[in-house]
Amino acid sequence: MTVVQMRNIVKRYKSHVALDHIDLDIAEGEIVGLLGPNGAGKTTLIHTLCGLQPFDSGTIQCFGRDLKTNLLDIKKQIGLVTQDITIFEDLTASENLAFFGGIYGLKGAELQKQIQETLEFVGLQDQARRLPTKFSGGMRRRLNIAAALTHRPKLLIMDEPTVGIDPQSRSYILNSIRELKQQGTTVLYTTHYMEEVQAIASRVVIIDQGHVIAEGTVNELIEKIQHEEKIKIEVGDPTEELLDQLKQLNDVKHVSLEGHVIHLISQAGSGHLDRVLSLAKNAGGVRSVSSDKPTLEDVFLTLTGRHLRDEKEDE
Numbered sequence: 001m002t003v004v005q006m007r008n009i010v011k012r013y014k015s016h017v018a019l020d021h022i023d024l025d026i027a028e029g030e031i032v033g034l035l036g037p038n039g040a041g042k043t044t045l046i047h048t049l050c051g052l053q054p055f056d057s058g059t060i061q062c063f064g065r066d067l068k069t070n071l072l073d074i075k076k077q078i079g080l081v082t083q084d085i086t087i088f089e090d091l092t093a094s095e096n097l098a099f100f101g102g103i104y105g106l107k108g109a110e111l112q113k114q115i116q117e118t119l120e121f122v123g124l125q126d127q128a129r130r131l132p133t134k135f136s137g138g139m140r141r142r143l144n145i146a147a148a149l150t151h152r153p154k155l156l157i158m159d160e161p162t163v164g165i166d167p168q169s170r171s172y173i174l175n176s177i178r179e180l181k182q183q184g185t186t187v188l189y190t191t192h193y194m195e196e197v198q199a200i201a202s203r204v205v206i207i208d209q210g211h212v213i214a215e216g217t218v219n220e221l222i223e224k225i226q227h228e229e230k231i232k233i234e235v236g237d238p239t240e241e242l243l244d245q246l247k248q249l250n251d252v253k254h255v256s257l258e259g260h261v262i263h264l265i266s267q268a269g270s271g272h273l274d275r276v277l278s279l280a281k282n283a284g285g286v287r288s289v290s291s292d293k294p295t296l297e298d299v300f301l302t303l304t305g306r307h308l309r310d311e312k313e314d315e
């Protein structure tokens, strides 16, 4: 069954077009990774799909029904994990879930059962009576996810659910998403962490400037750029002049700088390594060099010209 079918969606903020004729299909039980550089339109797409934001034209069907005319019924089947944490600080973990479950009409024994099960699912069963103010960042993120799960949604939409958490909580969350998939939940997931997408997504959709620019499984997307090779070279003094010289080499598609490391993507078989090395020698000396097979990160870089994660986000 098709859970989501977006057709020709246009969303404008005044004169700025945030979604520009977007088509998106999500089948039941898929985990779809939605990727895009900052400002690509991911949050707008998610909010539009949840009925939180009106759109200008196009159609959205969820579970086979038109979103606009069945909004309330459809919303009951969607869980949204927002980018910012939306739990109440002065309610205990279990009271938070009682509030969110209550919004969806759960009550009495059924509500208590769902709260208990959801807390167990996110590993917070021993924290039921504690306030989130006492929680670590990872525990708060897990409670934020639990709040979107208490009513057992069929479609779970997660907007960067793992920002700023420790590796243990991250892996807990990723495993929980896999388990939800086993249980038949459909998941749409945005993140700035490529390794998460590689670990859990059955399909990846890349958007940029409000357009879908590529989609497929991780392997399908990588195959698209198999005809490319990448060179990573660390130099002592990466000057603008060197970057310009590299950009002028034949068949070079992308040159970027991250700290002292230069990333260069060119047509496979262009034999640039010797030339790159000799140019780089004049830039404070070569500290290290590698030439690797393409990854999903390279697909993203080739298609959007940008890294998935801004350098400032890693500081």
Ligand SMILES: Nc1ncnc2c1ncn2[C@@H]1O[C@H](COP(=O)(O)OP(=O)(O)OP(=O)(O)O)[C@@H](O)[C@H]1O
Residues within 6 Å of the ligand: 013, 016, 018, 036, 037, 038, 039, 040, 041, 042, 043, 044, 045
């Ligand atoms: N309420 C708003 N009013 C005006 N412009 C907006 C509004 N919300 C978003 N935009 C603009 O629309 C574009 C898409 O924004 P959106 O937040 O959907 O991108 P994103 O892909 O989620 O970005 P990020 O990865 O930084 O969260 C951006 O250019 C943004 O500045």
